[in-house]
Amino acid sequence: MNARSDDKKANVAEILIKDIFSGLYQPGDFIPKELEICERFSLSRSVVRRHLSQLVDGGIIERISGYGSKVREYSEWNILDPVVTEWMTRFAAPNQEIQREVLAFRLTVEPFVAMTAASKATAHDLVAIEEAFHGMGQNLRHSESSEERHIHTDFDVAFHVAIFKATHNIVWAQLSHVLRPSIHLLIAESNITATDPEQSLERHRTLMEAIRMRQPQKAFHAAQAVLEGTALALGLDPHAGLIQAQFVEPSY
Amino acid sequence: MNARSDDKKANVAEILIKDIFSGLYQPGDFIPKELEICERFSLSRSVVRRHLSQLVDGGIIERISGYGSKVREYSEWNILDPVVTEWMTRFAAPNQEIQREVLAFRLTVEPFVAMTAASKATAHDLVAIEEAFHGMGQNLRHSESSEERHIHTDFDVAFHVAIFKATHNIVWAQLSHVLRPSIHLLIAESNITATDPEQSLERHRTLMEAIRMRQPQKAFHAAQAVLEGTALALGLDPHAGLIQAQFVEPSY
């Protein structure tokens, strides 16, 4: 009877996810059987099965009828599933490998998104972007407590998502929803280790102004600069696996 | 007592999806209540609820406790969810609007993927791409029966997926899984109406060679050419709602 079994409201899916992320259950391993989980958390089979099916939907586990539930290889996980990215944000923050992959993807995609936004953004979009930016500035100045930092991070995420939406393309808008937790993860991590938050804010301002002034190419480079700043704050090499720089320069 | 109610094995989720795609239930409308569905298809509430929750996961419907299930706006749909793309592939084929959206999605994304693949592809990746390409060529020459055409389509899909994988980025690789059904849809449709399959094959070869020769810019344009060919075969305007054209043209 540990602390867990007393908490009737415990989200079994999240507890299992934590155990999987921590390495207690590794790919190939089998997690406890349904009835064991039922007994341990004093839950009915229905609720346990519903939670387990969340893990199945996320590609985390594979259920073998009459045998058990096996943890799948990391490459099989649906990391684009909003539920999974949410879990990753909350429970797998220290995983450098995944951070690097997500950052590489964003470095490929976000400059292009910013460029599109620069040519498509309406006044309404600019309002959203500007509000997020001002929120970042406000909470930057007195970011003593961890709570203040959290608010700053929220505005930072809102800033990036607003740019995705300003493309007025349903695909990018959808991707922003999916990437949202990942963006949150990267920002939260980088803000902790950020050496110069003022400079980061200035990079964001440059990006915002480029979009406002309808300067796609400038927006492209400004977005790159923002993400490179994030990469440096994380101690990652921003140029690992990048190619679009050589693509853009000729157009100057 | 229509034909449907006799088919006990009818997949309720798919039937509802078909009705929604056909416009019988439009965004804002309410679909039939659980018990009505139960009676109409002679199914228990458990199975009906499980199917309805699939639609909820896909963002297709919103369930309001004590009231009903409302069809959500198209923009709310999780078109990146593999299940949803699968449905779109199978039930929305005649829907030009959705085809256009899917094509716009790929036209936005695949040139970037090809570009990344050109700088990242290993010899092993090239083998996969080349095998798919040769498979396309083989089944192009004697594509009399519909079965032969099906094989050709499979190789075509494999070709595009192999390029996604060649980026060696887990996010792009995941996106290829998600896009797979959509790619299949577009290719199958375009192959039927294709006026010049030889020319299409040649465009694929150009793309493959660009990746092999590590020429990111050439790969970018080659991927665009392939997709524009697909668009023309579908009778769609490849430049409708696209933005990267203005980005690419300066580099000519």
Place this chain on the structure above:
DNA sequence: CCAAAGCATATGTTGAACATTAAAGCACTA
């Protein structure tokens, strides 16, 4: 020694009872 039948166990499916929520109708009051 091998193979087929049987057993034990774990997951899959179903139906019913009960709980919760939201809209609509009704009565009471200012």
Place this chain on the structure above:
DNA sequence: TAGTGCTTTAATGTTCAACATATGCTTTGG
């Protein structure tokens, strides 16, 4: 008569228990 609050009604949400099916292991017969 308009408005407020309670009751009713009908839908969705939750839980439980019984039964069905699949898998691995054991036993038994040749």
